Amino acid sequence: MTSLESSPHAVPGGAGPAKQIPPAAVARLTIYLRALTALLAEGVDRVSSESLAEASGVSPSTLRKDLSHVGSYGTRGVGYDVQYLNRHIAAALGLTHDWKVAIVGAGNLGRALARYGGFESRGFEVVAIFDADQMVVGSEVGWLRVSDAANLEPVLQRTGANMAVLALPAAVAQDVCDRVIAAGVRSILSFAPVVLQVPPGVNLRKVDMATELQILAYHAQRAQDPAGTD
Numbered sequence: 001m002t003s004l005e006s007s008p009h010a011v012p013g014g015a016g017p018a019k020q021i022p023p024a025a026v027a028r029l030t031i032y033l034r035a036l037t038a039l040l041a042e043g044v045d046r047v048s049s050e051s052l053a054e055a056s057g058v059s060p061s062t063l064r065k066d067l068s069h070v071g072s073y074g075t076r077g078v079g080y081d082v083q084y085l086n087r088h089i090a091a092a093l094g095l096t097h098d099w100k101v102a103i104v105g106a107g108n109l110g111r112a113l114a115r116y117g118g119f120e121s122r123g124f125e126v127v128a129i130f131d132a133d134q135m136v137v138g139s140e141v142g143w144l145r146v147s148d149a150a151n152l153e154p155v156l157q158r159t160g161a162n163m164a165v166l167a168l169p170a171a172v173a174q175d176v177c178d179r180v181i182a183a184g185v186r187s188i189l190s191f192a193p194v195v196l197q198v199p200p201g202v203n204l205r206k207v208d209m210a211t212e213l214q215i216l217a218y219h220a221q222r223a224q225d226p227a228g229t230d
């Protein structure tokens with residue numbers, strides 16, 4: 001099984017084997033990208049490592065170390081060229097590709113994700129949404145119409161989807177995951193509360209808000225009772 005959690009990110013391009021970026025740095029690079037995109041929108045041309053680090057909630061030394069993975073160094077006293085760095089990080093993260101996202105499961109979560117307008121501006125186009133419930137198939141979600149999950153394979157191929165989001169009940173997630181992979185999709189984000197198996201060459205990421213809340217609860221409890229006297 002492979003996943004982005006366990007395998008470092010490969011920087012595309014260049015001669016020889018792709019350079020690997022540690023997973024934690026990949027996660028922070030997406031944060032720098034968001035900060036740089038905001039600066040671009042404000043018309044800012046240059047940014048110091050201190051300002052970019054502050055806007056991203058990291059220390060300047062972490063920022064400089066992370067940026068060294070994408071081979072990009074600022075000029076002392078001049079800072080970083082915002083547009084250049086934005087493009088450079090996007091390329092290293094593979095975000096200059098055309099990512100076409102299919103959402104499987106048009107329930108509460110799938111519909112909310114399909115309606116969210118923020119993906120497009122970050123390079124992700126939602127091209128299809130599926131459901132197995134015939135009461136839901138054919139209904140409108142934003143500008144999309146819900147496709148029948150029975151037609152998963154042909155619709156994935158027709159729309160050119162190369163990423164899938166699973167917003168399904170746990171019981172059906174593995175079966176749908178296998179079908180999505182058999183249809184040629186290699187990048188999967190799952191919200192289903194179940195461990196999924198994928199073959200080598202497929203990147204799987206899992207979002208688990210309940211786990212994140214439990215971690216937050218643990219830290220909140222520690223902050224209230226640092227000595228652990230409960």
Ligand SMILES: NC(=O)c1ccc[n+]([C@@H]2O[C@H](COP(=O)([O-])OP(=O)(O)OC[C@H]3O[C@@H](n4cnc5c(N)ncnc54)[C@H](O)[C@@H]3O)[C@@H](O)[C@H]2O)c1
Nearest residue numbers: 105106107108109131132133149167168169191207208209
């Ligand atoms: N990870 C998280 O943070 C998080 C947060 C919320 C929900 N979830 C999980 O996400 C999933 C979706 O949540 P929800 O609230 O949208 O549930 P929901 O019941 O509203 O929607 C699930 C949808 O999947 C459809 N479905 C069932 N089998 C299918 C199949 N084989 N093919 C296609 N569609 C199928 C159902 O008809 C339904 O419309 C659940 O597993 C839930 O536990 C995860």
